[in-house]
Amino acid sequence: MLLAAVGVNHQTAPLDVRERLAFSAEGLKDALRTLRDTLLAHRTGVPGGEGAVEAAILSTCNRTEIYCAADNDPREALVHWLAESRALSEGDLYEHSYRLVQDGTVRHAFRVASGLDSMVLGEPQILGQMKDAVRAASDTGTLGSTLGQMFQRTFAVAKEVRSTTEIGAHSVSMAAASVKLAETVFENLADCRILFIGAGEMIELVATHFSSRRPRHMAIANRTLERGARLAQQFGAEAMRLADVPQRLAEFDVVVTSTASTLPLIGLGAAERMVKQRRHKPVVMVDLAVPRDIEAEVAKLPDVYLYSVDDLTQLVRTNTEKRQAAVEQAEAIIETRVQGFLQWMDNREQVPLILQLQEQSRQWQGAELERARKLLARGESPDLVMDMLARNLSQKFLHNAFAAMHHTDPAHREQVTRAVQRLFLTPHRGSTGCGGDSNNS
Known part of the structure; x- marks a missing residue:
């Protein structure tokens, strides 16, 4: 079997392209089924049978990647399916994507899980996201023995890298970077009112960092009030309904959003009303969602400091020199483990002959x-x-x-x-x- 991966990330594609290629958690399993059926339909000269095509999709704010194991090289079919399913031209996708095969696929998966390919070098969140992607593929029946073994080794490599190197040391997380951005506008966050929109893992991380500054007031707005209330209770914050956000937006000095919504939650009109009501008092808005929760045009309004995930790049790439030795050590571990997995695949290919x-x-x-x-x-x-x-x-x-x-x-x-x-x-x-x-x- 051939292993292949097709994807885009924060290094190869701008935010507007990544937005169009993102998959929601709710739609991931349907996408996997459609992808598998499409790949099976495009097979040529391959005998029928179960397990001939395996697939998993990893979709985060910084990347969308499809991992696949198939009898024939599936990369062209993967590009075609991804472009067609996300209404993007194949030419644009080829321009912004990477298309890996065999050892390149394995090496990439190991690097991603270990935090070497992240905007925040060594950040741990991607490992949990990859485990979620593998779980979805397993639940859907698209994982298979080859991809399953690759991801098992991927998680083991990530654990080894994190436990034997200092790859995660000195890192600046997206959550910490959000606080730093707010502090460039407001000298003392203790005087500020903070609104968090969403109640997922990223918002919990961001709220943890902001709460350490002891702001005057914090509120969490979520589509499901009960879930938002549980998180709000954790931080001593107010729980809000998502529907109330437009009317209360002007109350807050800092707004941080990270939801799975496919459409913007804060449009230009709501932001314009907010600016008027605040009488031009500055507001920091950090949009950590892909697709974006806040319309990009809001950044043009006076006294609004809007930052997207791409705008945090410089802050999260600090301390590179301190981490270089850890990176080299991690890369050496990964290379050794890649060769070990390829040998396993080689031996497995000989089983039918044996x-x-x-x-x-x-x-x-x-x-x-x-x-x-x-x-x-x-x-x-x-x-x-x-x-x-x-x-x-x-x-x-x-x-x-x-x-x-x-x-x-x-x-x-x-x-x-x-x-x-x-x-x-x-x-x-x-x-x-x-x-x-x-x-x-």
């Missing part, structure tokens, strides 16, 4: 034993029967080797001869002949 050889051997043994039993039943000498049994089995095993040496093209005869020597001649201690080379092969 089974065929074992079956052929059983058939020959059965046929010769049956012949020997008949001769013994007729009263033939046991010694002669055993001698014939051994001779016939040896001839069967050696027949194809003799035929290959006799009929091979002269240009390849030496290569065949060496192969036969390695396969059939047992090296003796102290041997200096060709057979002895097999000890070093």
Whole structure:
């Protein structure tokens, strides 16, 4: 099987492209089923059967990636499906995507899970997101044994990297960067009122960082009031209905959003009313969602400081020099583990041939034993029967080797001869002949 990956991330594609390629958590399983059916329909020359196509989709604010295992190279079909399903031209997708195969796929997965490919070097959140993606693929039935094994090793590598290197040290998370941005506008966050929109893991992280500054008031707005209330209680914050946000927006000095909404929650009109009501008092808005929760045009309004996930890049890429040694150590670990997984795949590819050889051997043994039993039943000498049994089995095993040496093209005869020597001649201690080379092969 071939392993392949097609994807875009914060390094290869701008935010507007990543927005269009994002998958919601609710729609992920349907997308996986459609993808599998599409890939199966596009197979050519591959016998039918279950497990011929495996797929998983990882979609976060910074990346959308499809991992696939198939009998034929699936990258072209993956690009076509992704572009068509997200209403993006294939040309644009080719321009902004990476298309990896075999060891490139494995290496990329290991690097992503270890935090080496993240906007925040070493950030741990991506590992949980990848585990969620694998769980969705498993629940949908698109994971399969090859991808399943790759992701098991991916998680093990990520654990090894995080436990044996300092890759996560000195990192600035997206949550911490949000606080730093707010502090560039407001000298003292203790005087500020903070609104968080959403109640997921990212908002919980951001609220944790902001709460350490002891702001004057915090509120959490969520589509499901009960879930928002649970998180609000954790931070001593007010719980709000999402529907009340437009009317109360002007009350807050800092607004941080991170939801799974496919449409903006704060439009230009609501933001304009907010600016008027605040009488031009500045407001910091941090939009951590992909697709965006706040319309991009809001950034043009006076006294509004709007930041998207791409705007946080410079802040989260600090301390690179301090982490370089850890990166090199992590890359070395990953490279070793990539080679180990490829060897596993190589060995796995030989299993059908091994089974065929074992079956052929059983058939020959059965046929010769049956012949020997008949001769013994007729009263033939046991010694002669055993001698014939051994001779016939040896001839069967050696027949194809003799035929290959006799009929091979002269240009390849030496290569065949060496192969036969390695396969059939047992090296003796102290041997200096060709057979002895097999000890070093």
